[in-house]
Amino acid sequence: METKNIWIDTDLSVGMKRHIREGYCDVDDGFALLQLFKADNIDIKGISAVFGNTQIDDAYRLCQKMSNEFAKKEIPVYRGAGSAINLQKVESNEAVEAMAAALKGNHLTIMAIGPATNVGILLLKYPELKKQIKEVVLVAGRRKPTDYFKIGNQGNHARDLNFDLDNIAFNLMFEAEVPVTLCPFEISSKVWINANDLKTLENGETGNQWLAEHSQPWLAQWVNQGADGFNPFDVLASHYIIAPEDIISEDLKAKLEIHPDDTIKDNDRNVFKNYLLCDKEGSYPVKYCFDVVNNYHEKLMNTLTKKKLTS
Known part of the structure; x- marks a missing residue:
């Protein structure tokens, strides 16, 4: 089995x-990290x-916690950007410098499951390293x-x-012609984690116990909105990296367009925003993941509940 960096x-x-x-934050990043830890x-x-x-500060602290407690301190953790790219004052950070150092010695797949700010800064500061990126x-x-x-x-x-929190970072990846794979809401909306799944965890x-406990408030928010569970958005990205054969995708082209902001109710063309749209007529080639194999939920739970092999 080929090992992926x-x-x-x-x-x-x-x-x-x-x-x-008001409310609790997403938990799906934790599912993605735990799945990769066990792969x-x-x-x-x-x-x-x-x-x-x-x-x-909180994201950095939680990354340290997951690495220290559930990956046996084997994985170094770095503090990255605290806000979107400002083209008038582009500043590097600890994470960007560490990523650059890693890329100088390895071809890497980067799973960027927050705003792609650190990746964008990397491409601005170290454009020569883009050829070392296998895929984002x-x-x-x-x-x-x-x-x-x-x-x-x-x-x-x-x-x-x-995307909304840093449009510029996506522009930079497209202009640098870095291979991009998107795992959008379309695919994650077909995958559900419910109360029984949390009991299994x-x-x-x-790590499973910690994730299950802290997922309860997140699940409750979704149930309050009329859902039976929640979509684990980021785990589709980690699962694609681990087992791409479980993910159905197609080659499309991406483009940025401005339209009314769909998250604002009764928005009478007063508030607009950029959209990342993918079809056959766009400008930038992407791999667009849109569905999962029939027995995907079983496969997902197996990857999350397996015991990590020890060397």
């Missing part, structure tokens, strides 16, 4: 309360924190601006958060 860039927020509005064909060269679901796997995009990110049945739409290793 991976760099994880994440806005990890498991168990955190939102810092902008036999993955060699994680580093983890970098980025702002996004939560503030950078991201959670973002949609086919049409009317492909809403629906949460439950109460009429609420979620943001395409990773509770019976597993320490």
Whole structure:
């Protein structure tokens, strides 16, 4: 089995309360990291924190916690960007420098499951390293601006958060012609984690137990919106890296277009935003993941509950 060299860039927020509005933060980053920790064909060269679901200090602390407690301190962790790229003042950070050092010695697949800010800064500061990037796997995009990110049945739409928080980073990847794979809401909306799944995780290793416990408030928020479970967005990116044969994709082209902001109810063309759209007529080639194999849920739970092999 070929071992894949991976760099994880994440806005990890498991168990955190939102810092902008009421409620709890996403937990799916934690599922993605745990799945990669347990995979036999993955060699994680580093983890970098980025702002996004939560503030950078909390994301960094949680990355350290997961590495120290569930990966036996084997994976170094670095603090990355705390805000979106400012083209008037582009500053590097610890994470970007560590990623650059890793790329000088390895070809890497980068799983960027928060805003792609650290990757964008890397491409600005070290453009010569783009040839060392095998692929960047991201959670973002949609086919049409009317492909809403629906949460439950109460009429609420979620943001395409990773893209929305730093459009420039995506532009930089496209202009650098870095191979990009998108795992958008379209595919994650077909995968569900429910209360029974969390009970299964509770019976597993320490990392599974921690993740199950801190996923309960997140699940409750989704149930309150009329759903039976939650979509584990970021785990589609990690699963694609581990076993791409379980993920159905097609080659499309991406483009950025401005349309009314679909997350604002009764928006009478007053508020607009950029959209990352993928179809046959765009400008930038991407691999667009849109479905999973029939027995995917079983495969997913098996990857999450397996015991990590020890050397």
